[in-house]
Amino acid sequence: MSLRHGLLGLLAEGPASGYDLTRRFQETLGPIWPAQHPQIYAELGRLADAGLIEVESRGPRGRKAYGITGAGLDEVRRWLTEGEVDHTLRIEPLLRSVFFWLMAPDDLDAHLEREGRYFAEQANLYREHTTAKDRGDYGDSPQTRSIRIAAEAGVRLFQALADWAEWARAMPPVSDPDRTS
Amino acid sequence: MSLRHGLLGLLAEGPASGYDLTRRFQETLGPIWPAQHPQIYAELGRLADAGLIEVESRGPRGRKAYGITGAGLDEVRRWLTEGEVDHTLRIEPLLRSVFFWLMAPDDLDAHLEREGRYFAEQANLYREHTTAKDRGDYGDSPQTRSIRIAAEAGVRLFQALADWAEWARAMPPVSDPDRTS
DNA sequence: TGCCGACGTGTCAAGGTGTACATGTGTCTA
DNA sequence: TAGACACATGTACACCTTGACACGTCGGCA
Numbered sequence: 001m002s003l004r005h006g007l008l009g010l011l012a013e014g015p016a017s018g019y020d021l022t023r024r025f026q027e028t029l030g031p032i033w034p035a036q037h038p039q040i041y042a043e044l045g046r047l048a049d050a051g052l053i054e055v056e057s058r059g060p061r062g063r064k065a066y067g068i069t070g071a072g073l074d075e076v077r078r079w080l081t082e083g084e085v086d087h088t089l090r091i092e093p094l095l096r097s098v099f100f101w102l103m104a105p106d107d108l109d110a111h112l113e114r115e116g117r118y119f120a121e122q123a124n125l126y127r128e129h130t131t132a133k134d135r136g137d138y139g140d141s142p143q144t145r146s147i148r149i150a151a152e153a154g155v156r157l158f159q160a161l162a163d164w165a166e167w168a169r170a171m172p173p174v175s176d177p178d179r180t181s
Numbered sequence: 182m183s184l185r186h187g188l189l190g191l192l193a194e195g196p197a198s199g200y201d202l203t204r205r206f207q208e209t210l211g212p213i214w215p216a217q218h219p220q221i222y223a224e225l226g227r228l229a230d231a232g233l234i235e236v237e238s239r240g241p242r243g244r245k246a247y248g249i250t251g252a253g254l255d256e257v258r259r260w261l262t263e264g265e266v267d268h269t270l271r272i273e274p275l276l277r278s279v280f281f282w283l284m285a286p287d288d289l290d291a292h293l294e295r296e297g298r299y300f301a302e303q304a305n306l307y308r309e310h311t312t313a314k315d316r317g318d319y320g321d322s323p324q325t326r327s328i329r330i331a332a333e334a335g336v337r338l339f340q341a342l343a344d345w346a347e348w349a350r351a352m353p354p355v356s357d358p359d360r361t362s
Numbered sequence: 363t364g365c366c367g368a369c370g371t372g373t374c375a376a377g378g379t380g381t382a383c384a385t386g387t388g389t390c391t392a
Numbered sequence: 393t394a395g396a397c398a399c400a401t402g403t404a405c406a407c408c409t410t411g412a413c414a415c416g417t418c419g420g421c422a
Binding site: 199 | 399400401402403404
């Protein structure tokens, strides 16, 4: 389960509330690992029970601040270096591609055009991140390099998908008897 | 839920048993969408209740042959053309990259080296598929083009990840005070 | 003051997913 | 013919994920 370690990783940057974590999880990790707040609150409870995090204070609006413990830090680090990596590429558009042969040629072309455009947009979005000053949030913090690397992955993967969609559109039917229409 | 449509898509190629579907799901769809047999048998039951597939016969070893119905075919096609695409890139290695800053430089380098090698291997594996005669299974069937397109995605994505890992290894620490050691 | 709306935390039910276990069938071979 | 083994289907349970609902807090404004 990656949610547990994702939360620990975010908390390694500093204390945060469940609400903060939900927003940050959705903003920065959302495109990679979706998580809604019920799941996050539940997991925070379990992490606290396990002693990996602790409630540091109860702020202004009933707001709880969670902080990572020494054991928690050890656990993220252990996961990062020793934890087995799940190499599954869970990408729905890829799953669909296996069944493209079921689509009418025109529908498929329209689909690939739409998808290609979306992927290209996303690639550009992450490209901006890599050149941006909006890294100013972190300045020269240790995270800067990680963020740069993660953004680079976004650029490369989305660009690869955009190119793929274009390539697929251009690829001629292997042997299509309907060509004569 | 993609499992439902994945099964319908596979059954659109022709009748198959739960066992067949499990093997085919794991072999061809496994790297994209993992599914174990209990999940598949359960889903087949639900699909049959919904009238999207039907039990065609009971063969040699208690073997059931499921076949797709007209309604089932309609449903896959509807999903492919109208169904909303989930663009989440659920890729664990990417999630990890956000937390690379928590790793010791040497551990990170070793990790990226290992990952890069794995990704490159996978890319080559799919590359073989794209040039291969082992498409002989399908010959000139309508699926040939889909399979080619899906394999191409495998090549491009894994190559992008391999390049990314190499790039990340080469990327210098942004500003690392420990450099003087 | 009274109400609205954003902030913030939580529960619950339903459904998806994964692991372990249980059962039966046919083939091959010692 | 007994046992081992691959084939084939299924159940049970735990856990993850999602969507809907509920409730308390604070600030602003009519």
